[in-house]
Amino acid sequence: MPLLEDTIGVEDLILLEPLAEESLLKNLQLRYENKEIYTYIGNVVISVNPYQQLPIYGPEFIAKYRDYTFYELKPHIYALANVAYQSLRDRDRDQCILITGESGSGKTEASKLVMSYVAAVCGKGEQVNSVKEQLLQSNPVLEAFGNAKTIRNNNSSRFGKYMDIEFDFKGSPLGGVITNYLLEKSRVVKQLKGERNFHIFYQLLAGADAQLLKALKLERETSHYAYLNREISRVDGMDDVSNFRDVQNAMTVIGFSEEEIRQVLEVTAMVLKLGNVELADEFQANGTQASGIRDGRGIQEIGEMMSLNSKELERALCSRTMETAKEKVVTALNIIQAQYARDALAKNIYNRLFNWIVYRINESIKVGTGEKKKVMGVLDIYGFEILQDNSFEQFVINYCNEKLQQVFIEITLKEEQEEYKREGIPWTKVDYFDNGIICNLIEHNQRGILAMLDEECLRPGVVSDSTFLAKLNQLFSKHGHYESKVTQNAQRQYDHTMGLSCFRICHYAGKVTYNVSSFIDKNNDLLFRDLSQAMWKAKHPLLKSLFPEGDPKQSSLKRPPTAGAQFKNSVAILMKNLYSKNPNYIRCIKPNEHQQRGQFSSELVATQARYLGLLENVRVRRAGYAHRQVYWPFLERYRMLTRSTWPSWNGEDREGVKKILEELNVASEELAFGKTKIFIRSPKTLFHLEEQRRLRIQQLATLIQKTYRGWRCRTHYQQMRKSQILISAWFRGNMQKQRYGKMRASALLIQAFVRGWKARKNYRKYFRSGAALMLANFIYKSLAQKFLLGLKNNLPSTKVLDNKWPTAPYKVFNVANQELRQLFYQWKCKKFLDKLSPVQVEALKEKLCASELFKDKKASYPQSVPVPFRGDYIGLQGNPKLQKLKGGEEGPILMAESVRKVNRGNGKTSSRILLLTRRHVILTDTKKSQTKTVIGLDNVAGVSVTSLRDGLFSLHMSELSSVGSKGDFLLISDHVIELLTKMYQTVLATLQKQLPVTMTEKFSVRFKQSSVAVKVTQGPAGGGNGKISCKKKGSHNLEVTVQ
């Protein structure tokens, strides 16, 4: 009958149709058989023990349940844990998780799932992780010491546990507090058939290495120990060896020191060994019974381990000191009493050890008092128990369960219905069984069973279990939930199952028959003072600390509270605690009695469903509202969802809530407005509201973020800007400083260099390095001086032609020497010149000109050099006739000599007198002195002479001249050099032109219109006197031979 696709049966029993016990069981069975072990009734989780590992746990699933709301995924303990945790974290409501159910129904496993879920989703970080680890690791330690195999459950918790996990405001765990309730200590000395003692004993014997065993003086065989059930030492699927390792590790993680772990194990070993202390009958001298230790070695070893004299221990075990105000009486114990004392000691040691372990764990995980914390409590208490033979322990356990059921009824059934009434919500009452009456029967302060028990224990006189029963029978003879043989008899009922020493209580979960034997004893829970004092005397630090009342100074005659009273108290505290928190229920159901997977015993489940009140639970749920909240917090939480209530609402809270729900279009049948609270029918509506709120918060968060980020960026920017300006100012300043520094340094450097350079310059002369140069200079100067003085003193002759000059003594002076020689020479010449008369100067100028014209050009030149130019070779002074020849022309006759004129016709020569004036060359016949040829110098175009010794020269006329018609003149002079020189100079002086003088052996001479080629050859004599012979060859050739 799946309601939704993919679901098996219905996941929430509220949706079950038709609602009846049968369909409810069917639904649970269907789901169980399909491995769907969890089912909801609203927010209550029903868990049916699968007795097998299902693949629905672990980090993946945790992550999934963390991200979805309660109804979005399959029912799971994780979903419940998630709701609880989120409500704790986000709504600041302390939570408690109540796990109830029979023994073996899966409570402890469920509590572990809750814890592991919370550990996985709550904060992270080194500190948080270590807290989590400590909280989680407390489990294996407590299980080892407090759990045991029972017929119902291989790992049955034999103590009640309530653990408060404390969180900070962020939801990160800070630590916790564990409260333990009444360890089933009778198990230490005796177990039922098929059950084991506490796990730790087996773990210790199997897991300890040889060395440890030896140190603890233990044997590995479990059968060696009287306190361990000889039939069963191992439990299927439980590895004592590795569990022992885990326990040790866990203790280390929690913070037990190595020393503490060792001491805990030592005390555990002592308990085991105590069981092996065998007692024997003895008789005292007066014949009264006494007892003694049969095996001296065993007690010796225990004494050694306790650091207590074994005699002392023996005395404590086998005798009892009665103290009154006046005297002290020691009485011997008989063997039964002594055995009782031994077992009492063992149970007490173990019980106190267990309490100490819880205390020690709390020390590690406790939170500083100053911190504000949120709390999540997880209650995993021993389940309702109906055994074959039920004793005081079962009575107490069942009482506790009764109380828990009461909490459930109070909160989910009674309180809920009463609230509707209070709030004025229309409501049809759902009937349910209220177990208040049973609770009262047990716990009523004056008239409760526990009160009666205490009364019996404290009453002077003879008290026994039977007097106690008689009292009960008397008191509750009319009580509907109390039965005993006596009450039955009174009502004439016959019940063979009811023993004489029994009474029966009709608990919410069924009738339980309790055997009253040892009720008084167990309630008294007395340990003979001799034993506690002996334990206190022991030097073993842990053992000693477990028995503070053994200290004679501390001892008081006041009785400690009875076990029943203590338990009642702690249950009362627990209840108060639970009522102060928001409850979350996990109701565990045991599907069969055989710990078998897949087996679903409808009968067994029906019983549990009945007493758990599941059906009523569904009915109340169905008719009621899933959620309610006082108007004000509701308004506070959701007012952000509508414009009219956000950001502020000034009206009534109730009106505000109305407004919100109206604006959000929530269907009116979903809502009921109570006097102080708003009621919401289905969780879906609430989840819808939550989802809306989540989205709105995101929006608001974005807005806040936006504003904040803007602000942060702005201030950041401004700060950066300021900083930047500051930095650049500093930077610039710094840069300038550096630059200035550099400049300054450079200036200093330059200054230093200049100063240095100046100073060096001034002092260079003093430098050693300059000395060589100076010496060289000095030497050089002195050499020069010597050279010059030597020169001065030995100047060569001042004759112009004397060209001698001393060579320089050193090569370096060569150039200077040459210069000096030149200077000297020029000076000599100047002196010479200065001495000359103007006439001599003129003569020399002529000579110079001659040299320029003929030097190296004409062979007769060298001979002409030493001969002074006379000018007048014909005695002109004394011959006026000749003087007249010059006619009217001004100026002197520059040259007068006799020359020969070559006849152009035949080559014969005839004498003539040649006069040279400034403007003319005048030729006259020596004889006929009147005839003369006057040649204007301006008509002379050029002169040709030979390079030989001869005196032949030709005056070439310019063609336009008046005498030109006669043609050129071919003349022979003895002073041809002087003549031509003077002629050249004259032409230059008067006509300002250079007369072309050509040195050639072949030239042509014009005669009238024809020309004659003249060829001069050197005669064979060579170097002769220069005589000339001319021969005319043909009309145009004239050969001239020079002798």
Ligand SMILES: Nc1ncnc2c1ncn2[C@@H]1O[C@H](COP(=O)(O)OP(=O)(O)O)[C@@H](O)[C@H]1O
């Ligand atoms: N969710 C579960 N998954 C698998 N096995 C479980 C589960 N819950 C209980 N069990 C089995 O049932 C046994 C008894 O469970 P436990 O929690 O010790 O019962 P309780 O504490 O109610 O007496 C466990 O040892 C385990 O084998």
Ligand SMILES: [Mg+2]
């Ligand atoms: Mg348990």
